[in-house]
Amino acid sequence: MLDWYNCLEKQSNAQADTYCDSTCQHDHWRRGHKQICKRIHRGGNAEQYNADKKYKEAVAVAVEACAEDTKGQTCYICTQALHWKTKEGLVRMCSCRGTAGFAHVSCLAEQAKILVAEAEANNLRAEAFDKRWKRWSWCSLCEQEYHGVVRCALGWACWKTYVGQSEGDRVRRYAMNQLGNGLFEADHYEDALTVREAELAMKKRLGVSEHNILVAQGNLSNSYSQMGRLEEALQMDRDVYYGSLKLEGEEHEITLTAAFCYTASLIDLHRHAEAKVLLNKTLPVARRVLGENGEITIRMSGSYAMALYEDDGATLDELREAVATLEATERTARRVLGGAHPITGSIEKGLQQARKTLAAFAAP
Template identity: 55%
Template sequence: MILTNCAACAAPLAHDAPGCARCLTRYLDRTCQMDHIRRGHEQICDEIRRGGGGEQYHAEKKYKEAVAVAVEKCAADTAGQTCYICLEDGSEEGLVRMCACRGAAGFAHISCLARQAEVAVERVGQGRGWGRWYTCGLCEQVYHGVVECALGWACWKTYLGRPETDDPRLDAMTQLGNGLLAVNRLEEALSVREAQLSMLRRLGVPEKEMLVSMGNLAITYSKLGRGGEALRVNRDVYFARVRLDGEENEMTMHAATNYAWTLQEIVSSICKTREPPSAPRLSVPCETREPRSAPRRDSV
């Protein structure tokens, strides 16, 4: 569940926290639920239930907000254009682009991009089809910024109703976290990363798969300026890679780079220096965007 806080008191929730029997809105305890009822929950309970329950309702709401932001951001570029998928204009939903397409190519509705991605996964499998959730079908380049965020919410709302053990649902959480990072919604991204790692631990997935999630969490900690926590996680990932893959394995090398870079960031912060590092930093990889069922690279 991405809704990780009580609807009444905002306290962190356990994965099995109690909730409303009708709309599945979750609470810390019965006291919080009764307090929420007194504050008007009954007035929106049926609406939330019709929207698929608390988590689905929340995801749909966030998706619509993200689409509105993306459409507004792209408005000047998309004026007078048509969607390359459905061939309709942007009079109703609005169009976006934010890939590497140029000229009259690449304009689309977020809903069309989401449906295209969903169909690709259904037809050719998650390993080959998942890339449509974050790359343009024309230029094959990664979407960025507000479009990546909107697609992250689209992906999550599409698969969140599946069992927790389903690969598409697990990878949809990763896509959502990536999208939130793309627009610097760092606290929200952290909530997603922590919820995902907690779920993977509870499900008992193979350790190597968990290390990918830990690497993503460390990146988020680093962006939030929480270097100590990023260092701890990157250290754990590195030594786990050494144990599982050996010191000369490519994945271990990536983990070592992350570990060393976090150390350097902390030292630079302590010394209050603005000098650039002596060695170039490797970019954050696309491994966090690949499905669990396909070969993945570690976070760099």
């Protein structure tokens, strides 16, 4: 994906052998290839041209997916139903409810772009900069992350904004991370894997901090998992967890996130006993540090219940504990994230399965 122009060039070279003769080839280039190249050049060369194109496609998908939810609403930023310039419709897909949170992707992107530009102009410290950068993926109203195809559209918006920066520029590295996360959120797992592999290679090449390397490895392991490369995901998750534990300590958010990912990989491979041991150690820390309402805490609680009810050797008490845990977690997720959030939906499905498993176990 990031080498799109090189791929296009190789494809053109490969096709050269299929022409009748040089006249045929030149005629094709005169009528088609040159026009494509002109559009690419006007669009800021290959990466920028591709990013702009993909962004427009992603916005169209997001608007269509949100059409029913946004009917009759207006953007909370520009107060219009249709964007004044792009004529795009509205999206939401955060945790806002009622009449709150409707916006145009273009408005959200422009808002984030302005905030980041101000942070750079004022040389804000990392913590203040990161808080502004979150506007590329977090709703400023409900303070929760966007998800699904809206997150994907924002990922492309972010990438097209900073793709022209030098490779060593912080915002370009951050933008690549946003793009990978957005593609992953929209279930474009193969594309996300390509971006995340490129991101990790770039960070290693630039010699960024160990903290940033661990974050990139954690994201990459999620892509491995979704692509069915479970053993690779487990190995990387293990390395990221123990690396984070050593570097940041047990109470840091990156360590707790890594612990969740590690236990998820263990559960994927049906190593439930190991998952339960780790969760019994880390879940109380997450509840103390991040609170019951924290997204990682909610996810870890769901994983703990899954490790209980999916274990073939689960006892009646463990199955009852799994159901009770999921009932409490479902209420929290619905209150914090909303009923339409994918995390809430996942916990609801887990609760249904846990109840079925308990009922089957308790039946005569």
